Amino acid sequence: MHHKHGAFYFVDKNHKWHNLGPEYDKALEAYASFTTQLPTGSMVSLITTAMPVICRKVKPNTKAQYDAAARRLKIIFAEFKPEDVKPKHVAQVKLALAKTPNMANRVLTVLRLIFCYAVEQQLVEWNPCIGIKRHEEAKRTRLLTYDEIDVIKAKSPPRLRCMIDLLYLTGQRVGDILRLPRSALTDAGIAFKQQKTETRLVVEWTPELRAAVEAAKALHTNVKALTLFHTRTGGPPAYTTVRDQWRLACERAGVSDANLHDLRARSITDAQEQGLDPQALAGHSERKMTERYIRQRKIPLVKGPRKLSTKTG
Numbered sequence: 001m002h003h004k005h006g007a008f009y010f011v012d013k014n015h016k017w018h019n020l021g022p023e024y025d026k027a028l029e030a031y032a033s034f035t036t037q038l039p040t041g042s043m044v045s046l047i048t049t050a051m052p053v054i055c056r057k058v059k060p061n062t063k064a065q066y067d068a069a070a071r072r073l074k075i076i077f078a079e080f081k082p083e084d085v086k087p088k089h090v091a092q093v094k095l096a097l098a099k100t101p102n103m104a105n106r107v108l109t110v111l112r113l114i115f116c117y118a119v120e121q122q123l124v125e126w127n128p129c130i131g132i133k134r135h136e137e138a139k140r141t142r143l144l145t146y147d148e149i150d151v152i153k154a155k156s157p158p159r160l161r162c163m164i165d166l167l168y169l170t171g172q173r174v175g176d177i178l179r180l181p182r183s184a185l186t187d188a189g190i191a192f193k194q195q196k197t198e199t200r201l202v203v204e205w206t207p208e209l210r211a212a213v214e215a216a217k218a219l220h221t222n223v224k225a226l227t228l229f230h231t232r233t234g235g236p237p238a239y240t241t242v243r244d245q246w247r248l249a250c251e252r253a254g255v256s257d258a259n260l261h262d263l264r265a266r267s268i269t270d271a272q273e274q275g276l277d278p279q280a281l282a283g284h285s286e287r288k289m290t291e292r293y294i295r296q297r298k299i300p301l302v303k304g305p306r307k308l309s310t311k312t313g
Helices: 024-035 043-054 060-076 087-096 101-120 146-154 158-170 174-178 207-217 239-253 262-273 278-282 287-291
Strands: 002-004 007-011 017-021 189-193 200-204
Touching: 007 024, 017 024, 043 060, 043 101, 060 101, 087 101, 146 158, 146 239, 158 174, 158 207, 158 239, 158 262, 174 239, 189 207, 200 278, 262 278, 278 287
Parallel strands: none
Antiparallel strands: 002 007, 007 017, 189 200
């Protein structure tokens, strides 16, 4: 694929350029349709058939992650038949994606589920993913400083600046902010139904939160849309587009090892420090889930023993 003028392109053998779109994951899927055939019995055919079954009962956010992993698998195994995939190939995939362990584990999970489906449908005799361990995912400890957030905002386009404020002030996930409906702006605050957990909560208004929402409303005064953030056509912005804008802003600001999700961690950590309820803000059903986001912890002040006198009488 070639990246040019904000979009990805495939150049065929006749030197004709085919526009695959601006989003990398969708461009990969389109690229696969140009460069692979889909004969019955191919891995690409198996993945295409299995995914609707695998995703039938999963949450929308999980489905989006599984779909992204499936697109990668179609590229990786474009020339394979299901019976040709061996444990060594699965191990090679794990090693190739080692720099992004979260993504690697997601790809391994989807591949395992695909072969579970294939075994049940009697398309293969065994699952080659059995015995391949997942990467250990270390808990992220990065806590963005306020100075870092400010300098990233200074290098961001207007829409991203508004998103950064809302991500911090609400403590919600990126996807829930991108698709935030205008109808969620209630008298009490912003009403969320989290896509990942379907948890409902209302983040109360503060002067800072109202100002961030008003700034977001002012971005597109000529377009009527159902969501607070939207493109020129009225639909919500793509996550990959916002993520790429964030990465560029971080580069320009000279801030390394920072991602959009760190804003949720900063928000939940600050809620803890300010005596608020971080678990309620995060929308978690269990406290241990919230603990993964709390980066800064108070060091306890403890007393040691005093040396007792050995004299008697």
